[in-house]
Amino acid sequence: EDKVVQSPLSLVVHEGDTVTLNCSYEVTNFRSLLWYKQEKKAPTFLFMLTSSGIEKKSGRLSSILDKKELFSILNITATQTGDSAVYLCAVEANAGGTSYGKLTFGQGTILTVHP
Amino acid sequence: EPEVTQTPSHQVTQMGQEVILRCVPISNHLYFYWYRQILGQKVEFLVSFYNNEISEKSEIFDDQFSVERPDGSNFTLKIRSTKLEDSAMYFCASRTTGGYTFGSGTRLTVV
Numbered sequence: 001e002d003k004v005v006q007s008p009l010s011l012v013v014h015e016g017d018t019v020t021l022n023c024s025y026e027v028t029n030f031r032s033l034l035w036y037k038q039e040k041k042a043p044t045f046l047f048m049l050t051s052s053g054i055e056k057k058s059g060r061l062s063s064i065l066d067k068k069e070l071f072s073i074l075n076i077t078a079t080q081t082g083d084s085a086v087y088l089c090a091v092e093a094n095a096g097g098t099s100y101g102k103l104t105f106g107q108g109t110i111l112t113v114h115p
Numbered sequence: 116e117p118e119v120t121q122t123p124s125h126q127v128t129q130m131g132q133e134v135i136l137r138c139v140p141i142s143n144h145l146y147f148y149w150y151r152q153i154l155g156q157k158v159e160f161l162v163s164f165y166n167n168e169i170s171e172k173s174e175i176f177d178d179q180f181s182v183e184r185p186d187g188s189n190f191t192l193k194i195r196s197t198k199l200e201d202s203a204m205y206f207c208a209s210r211t212t213g214g215y216t217f218g219s220g221t222r223l224t225v226v
Contacts (some may be wrong), residue, residue, distance in 0.1 A: 032213060041220045042206060043158070049212040088158065092215075095163070095171055100146045100210045102171055105158040 002027045006089050006106035014114050017079050021109045023089030024071040031101060033065055035071050036088040038108070043088055046074070079113045086110050117141040119218035121207050127224045128197055131213040136192045136221045137206030146210040147190045149182065150217075151175070158206070162189065197225045 003026045013019055025033065032050045047056045049065035049072060056063050060079075061070035065072045076083055086108040095101035120139040128134050140147050149161040162172040162184055181193045194201055202225045207218040 032214075036217075039206070042217040045214055045216065090158070100163075100165075101159040102148070102173075103150070103158075103164055103215065104160065107157050 002091065002093060002104040004091050004104050004106035006087075006109050008109060009107065010110040010112070012112045012114065013079055015080055016079045017113075018075065019079060019111060021074040021076075021087050021089075021111070022071065022074070023106055025091045025106075026070065026087075027091045027093050027104060029094040029101070031068070031092045031094045034090045034092065034103065035063055035072070035074050036090065038086040038088055046087075046099055052108075076111075079111075081113050081115055084111055084113045117216070119207055119209055119216050121218035121221050123207075123221060124219065125222045125224070126210075127226060130199060130225055131196050134194050134197055134223060135165070136194075136205050136223070138190045138192075138218055139188055140190055140207065140209035141216055142188070144209035144211045144216075146170075147184070148208040148210065148215070149192045150206045151207060152206065152220075153200075153203045161192070161205075173221050194223075197223075199225050 006023050007022045034048045035046040047063045052067040060077045063074045088108045089106040090103040093101040122137045126145050147164045150158050152158045160173050162176045163170045179195045183191050204220045206220045208215045
């Protein structure tokens with residue numbers, strides 16, 4: 001059974017702090033790892049990672065994947081109150097051939113940023 | 116930016132009733148999914164749909180559930196006889212090379 005574990009489960013920081021969120025996985029036929037931000041309803045896409053060691057950046061957020069050790073990290077620098085959300089890690093498996101497969105989600109990390 | 120649209124945003128139904136949740140995926144996407152999230156729990160995969168047929172389904176997706184793409188734009192999830200434990204947020208998603216896009220969800224409450 002595919003498994004995704006995120007840590008920590010929750011994190012409380014102050015504005016300006018830097019945070020690192022962790023995601024480890026065990027997935028058969030790995031295709032990609034995705035990070036989402038969930039505030040009230042729909043998960044909002046942040047990053048999709050397919051190759052080891054290549055950092056993806058978007059503003060203050062960055063992420064990297066290690067396919068040998070089966071984990072990924074999401075970094076947020078200079079946190080703001082608007083970063084408060086649940087951050088979800090999900091791993092996509094191949095469905096067979098080149099078909100896209102399902103996502104298996106972790107339980108999420110609840111990030112709270114205080115002013 | 117293209118969106119996945121879901122309706123209704125919230126539905127309350129009585130146990131045993133049938134519900135249909137509707138989704139309009141992004142127009143040039145070909146892979147469609149339903150996920151659900153019970154309050155306080157992980158997002159769980161229900162079913163994937165490609166080329167007008169189910170390509171994969173989870174153990175949750177039993178005979179009470181069905182999916183359809185009736186007219187080439189809408190993508191529906193039907194629950195035939197709802198149970199209390201079907202209460203959850205249901206998310207539709209579509210996939211292209213850039214990744215998955217999720218809709219804003221339908222909160223289903225079974226009473």
